[in-house]
Amino acid sequence: MKISRRNVLKGLATAGVAATAASLPVAADAREGYQVQADDVGMLFDSTLCVGCRACQTACKVRNKLVTDTRETQGGVYDAPLDLNGNTKNVIKIAQDGSATTYMKMQCMHCVDPACISVCMAGALHKVAGGITAYNAATCVGCRYCQIGCPFNVPKYEWQKSLPIAEDPKIVKCELCRHDQRGPACCEVCPRGAVIYGKRADLLKEAQRRVKASPGKYAEDRVYGEIDGGGTNVFYLSPADVSFKALGLPTLPREPLPALSENVQHTTYTLGIAPIALFTALTVVQLRNRGKGEQGHKEEK
Amino acid sequence: MAAHVHERPLGGAILTPAFKFLLALCGVWVLLVLVRLVWGLNGPFGYDTLLGVSAQSDGYAWGIWKPLNVVTFTGISAGAFAIGLLTYGFNKGEYHPLVRSAVMAGAMGYTLGGTSIMIDLGRYWNLWVIFVPSWLNWNSVLLEIALCVLAYTLVLWVEVAPSILEKLQASATPATAARAKGILGGLKKVMPFVISLAILLPTMHQSSLGGLFMVAHTKTHPYWHTGWLPALFLMTCLTMGFGAVVVIENLTTIAWGKKLDQALLARVSVVPAYILVAYIVIRVADVFWRFRDPVILARFESMGSPLFYGAFFLLELVLFGVAAAMLFNRKLRENRGTLFGAGLLLLFSGALYRFDTYLVAYQPGAGWKYFPTPLEILFSITLAAIGVTVYVLFVKLFPILSGVEATTAPGGQKSAASH
Numbered sequence: 001m002k003i004s005r006r007n008v009l010k011g012l013a014t015a016g017v018a019a020t021a022a023s024l025p026v027a028a029d030a031r032e033g034y035q036v037q038a039d040d041v042g043m044l045f046d047s048t049l050c051v052g053c054r055a056c057q058t059a060c061k062v063r064n065k066l067v068t069d070t071r072e073t074q075g076g077v078y079d080a081p082l083d084l085n086g087n088t089k090n091v092i093k094i095a096q097d098g099s100a101t102t103y104m105k106m107q108c109m110h111c112v113d114p115a116c117i118s119v120c121m122a123g124a125l126h127k128v129a130g131g132i133t134a135y136n137a138a139t140c141v142g143c144r145y146c147q148i149g150c151p152f153n154v155p156k157y158e159w160q161k162s163l164p165i166a167e168d169p170k171i172v173k174c175e176l177c178r179h180d181q182r183g184p185a186c187c188e189v190c191p192r193g194a195v196i197y198g199k200r201a202d203l204l205k206e207a208q209r210r211v212k213a214s215p216g217k218y219a220e221d222r223v224y225g226e227i228d229g230g231g232t233n234v235f236y237l238s239p240a241d242v243s244f245k246a247l248g249l250p251t252l253p254r255e256p257l258p259a260l261s262e263n264v265q266h267t268t269y270t271l272g273i274a275p276i277a278l279f280t281a282l283t284v285v286q287l288r289n290r291g292k293g294e295q296g297h298k299e300e301k
Numbered sequence: 302m303a304a305h306v307h308e309r310p311l312g313g314a315i316l317t318p319a320f321k322f323l324l325a326l327c328g329v330w331v332l333l334v335l336v337r338l339v340w341g342l343n344g345p346f347g348y349d350t351l352l353g354v355s356a357q358s359d360g361y362a363w364g365i366w367k368p369l370n371v372v373t374f375t376g377i378s379a380g381a382f383a384i385g386l387l388t389y390g391f392n393k394g395e396y397h398p399l400v401r402s403a404v405m406a407g408a409m410g411y412t413l414g415g416t417s418i419m420i421d422l423g424r425y426w427n428l429w430v431i432f433v434p435s436w437l438n439w440n441s442v443l444l445e446i447a448l449c450v451l452a453y454t455l456v457l458w459v460e461v462a463p464s465i466l467e468k469l470q471a472s473a474t475p476a477t478a479a480r481a482k483g484i485l486g487g488l489k490k491v492m493p494f495v496i497s498l499a500i501l502l503p504t505m506h507q508s509s510l511g512g513l514f515m516v517a518h519t520k521t522h523p524y525w526h527t528g529w530l531p532a533l534f535l536m537t538c539l540t541m542g543f544g545a546v547v548v549i550e551n552l553t554t555i556a557w558g559k560k561l562d563q564a565l566l567a568r569v570s571v572v573p574a575y576i577l578v579a580y581i582v583i584r585v586a587d588v589f590w591r592f593r594d595p596v597i598l599a600r601f602e603s604m605g606s607p608l609f610y611g612a613f614f615l616l617e618l619v620l621f622g623v624a625a626a627m628l629f630n631r632k633l634r635e636n637r638g639t640l641f642g643a644g645l646l647l648l649f650s651g652a653l654y655r656f657d658t659y660l661v662a663y664q665p666g667a668g669w670k671y672f673p674t675p676l677e678i679l680f681s682i683t684l685a686a687i688g689v690t691v692y693v694l695f696v697k698l699f700p701i702l703s704g705v706e707a708t709t710a711p712g713g714q715k716s717a718a719s720h
Contacts, residue, residue, distance in 0.1 A: 118516060121431055121437070142424035162341035168424065258516055261440075
């Protein structure tokens with residue numbers, strides 16, 4: 001009797017160790033993730049060209065039929081969003097680094113391998129042709145995990161809405177004007193060509209050309225978005241005296257942000273082996289012990 | 302082995318003044334839910350006002366309802382998980398008297414946690430989509446939690462069912478009695494499988510509750526952001542579970558004068574002490590290991606306020622350490638008062654680790670602030686009150702608590718108002 005119990009406990013311990021081991025952060029590269037596709041599109045924003053006219057902000061609101069945001073002017077005459085929000089998919093901000101300032105255009109970065117898509121439970125956020133990160137409210141439960149996951153704080157929620165009648169709250173973010181054949185309104189109206197639209201590969205080449213042509217003109221002498229967080233489809237150039245961080249672009253690891261959680265998750269639950277092993281071990285232990293317990297004490301009817 | 306101590310219903314009057322007070326709190330919760338449903342998560346006046354229903358914003362998309370109502374409530378509920386693992390997984394039958402009370406508390410905690418999530422969902426009417434297999438994204442840690450928590454809540458109520466059926470078995474109506482007996486017999490046959498699920502499922506989602514923040518590399522302070530989050534959350538949910546068992550056993554004893562098996566509680570309380578030692582070793586080693594990386598160091602620098610974060614990190618470790626030290630000391634754990642204190646400390650330290658990960662360590666970017674509104678806190682308090690109300694009702698009506706003398710039936714004049 002003792003021996004069989006020990007065996008059973010051993011089995012349980014083995015399953016436990018297996019389950020624990022599987023849940024440890026092993027750097028198994030089991031994950032494939034999204035890769036850059038040949039027809040991916042994106043944008044290039046060159047902060048040294050932007051004069052802060054905010055024509056892009058207005059054009060974005062018009063093309064996306066977004067309500068004006070007059071909260072900061074107490075219902076005054078200006079559409080003056082302070083940040084991206086439920087009414088604003090694109091915003092121009094001032095970025096300050098010490099005494100130097102420049103303009104920053106914020107909208108969805110359309111990451112190559114986006115965290116928001118990785119965390120979204122039923123594909124409300126998903127990739128569509130052109131590498132665009134698109135949103136479909138039909139499968140969105142409003143959990144707002146995308147807002148936690150996005151390193152750029154892009155997805156916004158319509159907090160003032162509630163009831164599922166016409167005005168139901170949604171996640172709001174730039175979708176590169178994919179509903180309109182003309183492409184992103186912001187790129188169309190920019191009078192300085194500070195933001196341009198095109199194929200990701202072409203934009204990257206152009207950005208790199210600019211960096212190469214004027215050494216010392218741009219921050220870090222590089223293009224933000226080429227490799228950051230696995231790469232984005234929107235690229236940024238910042239003047240040399242304003243760091244990317246001051247621009248509001250976080251320092252990201254080279255590997256895509258979802259890699260860690262997806263690897264841990266996939267390693268733990270590969271083919272359901274660990275959970276099934278644990279379940280089986282637990283059940284076997286109980287059935288054996290129950291058999292033994294029957295002569296002794298009567299437990300739980 | 303000693304004869305099995307049978308659980309008995311407490312009996313006694315139900316509508317005591319304390320119970321009426323609890324019911325009033327439940328009513329307040331219903332009102333708050335109505336306001337949220339009509340005017341949205343911030344309420345009619347917006348998130349940055351004193352009258353906001355919640356202070357959640359685009360920066361802090363999750364407020365206290367996640368770490369408190371979901372992660373802490375289910376952490377307390379992990380008493381069912383912890384005691385179940387010992388009693389059934391490791392065949393320590395002597396802990397059986399603790400099972401039913403823990404399972405009842407667990408069923409309530411999970412039901413409330415799940416309810417809170419659903420009310421917190423912006424588009425709750427769409428929740429059915431997580432049951433359409435072809436749409437599901439298995440990369441989402443939250444999806445695993447959602448499905449697993451729903452399944453486990455059901456499992457917990459199946460585990461509560463025998464208490465109700467045993468009562469019905471004694472029903473005056475022969476048909477009801479026979480029916481209850483039949484179902485009870487069937488349940489007994491499948492119980493081992495149910496219990497296995499009841500251990501497997503919390504292992505999965507309690508670890509995932511920590512895993513949620515693995516994706517937020519740059520927004521979670523490096524003291525907390527690690528690939529070990531799942532393992533650390535799993536360990537601390539067990540310590541919270543043991544703490545909850547100690548606390549609830551003591552509270553029910555204080556409230557209704559049932560017998561408390563101090564020796565049994567003292568024996569079981571050594572287990573969380575060992576888990577805490579493992580936890581502290583992993584936690585500290587992990588921080589030292591990761592901080593060798595210049596990228597992590599740079600992130601640590603850029604997130605600022607090293608004293609603020611350091612203080613919370615150390616406070617956690619000290620609380621966990623003190624709890625472990627108290628439980629390793631035989632004298633302290635065999636004393637009812639100090640063990641009760643250690644139990645509370647287990648709950649509090651685990652809750653702090655959860656709040657730290659979800660809110661203190663979370664930095665969405667410049668300019669965002671979060672502090673819960675009074676109504677947001679009231680929502681959590683009144684939600685907890687529902688849990689206490691249903692627990693009190695169930696232990697009075699059904700055989701859930703052990704150590705209840707058959708003669709003390711009309712006892713319950715006092716009830717646990719605070720919990």
